[in-house]
Amino acid sequence: MKIIPYCLGLLSASITAFIVYSFNQWSEFQFHTLSILFVFPVGALIIGFFGASGLFLGKKWTNSKMYQQDYFIAVLLGFIAYFGIYYLSYSFTYFSNDLDEVRFITQFERPQNYISISETIPFWDYLVLINNSSSSQLMLKGVKLGDPIEFGGIFSKIIFLIQFIGVVIGALAIMLFLSSQKYCETCEKYYLEKVLKRFKPINLEDIVNRMNQNLGDGISLNQEINQLSPINKEDKTYGQLDLEYCPKCHKANFVFKFFEKNAKGVPNEINDFRNTIEIKAQVARALLNV
Ligand SMILES: [Zn+2]
Numbered sequence: 001m002k003i004i005p006y007c008l009g010l011l012s013a014s015i016t017a018f019i020v021y022s023f024n025q026w027s028e029f030q031f032h033t034l035s036i037l038f039v040f041p042v043g044a045l046i047i048g049f050f051g052a053s054g055l056f057l058g059k060k061w062t063n064s065k066m067y068q069q070d071y072f073i074a075v076l077l078g079f080i081a082y083f084g085i086y087y088l089s090y091s092f093t094y095f096s097n098d099l100d101e102v103r104f105i106t107q108f109e110r111p112q113n114y115i116s117i118s119e120t121i122p123f124w125d126y127l128v129l130i131n132n133s134s135s136s137q138l139m140l141k142g143v144k145l146g147d148p149i150e151f152g153g154i155f156s157k158i159i160f161l162i163q164f165i166g167v168v169i170g171a172l173a174i175m176l177f178l179s180s181q182k183y184c185e186t187c188e189k190y191y192l193e194k195v196l197k198r199f200k201p202i203n204l205e206d207i208v209n210r211m212n213q214n215l216g217d218g219i220s221l222n223q224e225i226n227q228l229s230p231i232n233k234e235d236k237t238y239g240q241l242d243l244e245y246c247p248k249c250h251k252a253n254f255v256f257k258f259f260e261k262n263a264k265g266v267p268n269e270i271n272d273f274r275n276t277i278e279i280k281a282q283v284a285r286a287l288l289n290v
Pocket of ligand 1: 186188246249251
């Protein structure tokens with residue numbers, strides 16, 4: 001098990017906490033609590049996602065296999081990022097001695113007559129305090145509407161819970177993406193993908209069948225691929241033939257995909273049509289020119 005991806009995970013969680021904390025100070029808005037219609041925790045989702053992003057990138061970069069426990073670690077990283085934001089404000093919030101004024105300052109420029117929250121109460125008590133005094137601000141297109149709504153009690157606990165779920169989903173989303181990547185156990189490498197051709201999906205079944213018959217023969221396959229009719233910009237639907245392969249041993253598959261463009265012209269894959277055929281390494285090498 002390689003350690004680098006986990007170090008990068010800790011790094012991404014810390015950076016995420018620091019950026020969101022800095023943004024909160026600058027904007028006077030609590031980004032991590034941002035939600036749509038109170039129930040869709042966008043801020044928490046983004047924090048979970050970016051908090052665990054280092055683990056994802058590290059795994060890809062070092063070609064290390066994903067383990068079941070990595071889901072758990074990703075969620076943990078999401079929470080390190082999330083609570084890191086609270087920890088930073090816990091560490092850098094200072095009160096004047098008469099408690100009249102609250103200031104956010106760093107240790108370096110700290111004036112004599114200020115005390116930090118972290119010197120007064122434990123972190124856990126601070127979290128409980130924040131939880132009990134949480135409020136919600138309605139916003140529309142970046143404009144604050146009305147006064148903040150004070151919650152407290154059961155409502156603020158529900159809102160906290162919804163944010164927790166957001167962090168979990170955000171962290172799991174990026175790991176689900178990683179787990180969907182094919183991995184060669186022998187060479188310990190993630191598969192690469194290459195688009196061989198986009199084509200008009202006429203008689204898609206025939207095409208797949210013909211390819212299937214010529215699987216052992218790189219030259220015939222190449223001819224088949226060249227005979228596929230190329231697409232135009234106007235085509236609303238198209239087929240795509242990808243080669244996914246291990247970059248070391250060239251174990252490979254053909255992947256037939258079928259795309260449909262939406263009203264805005266963005267292609268979406270219709271997953272039901274996906275067809276994967278295993279091909280020989282020597283054929284893959286011929287197609288890749290290696
Ligand atoms: Zn391999």
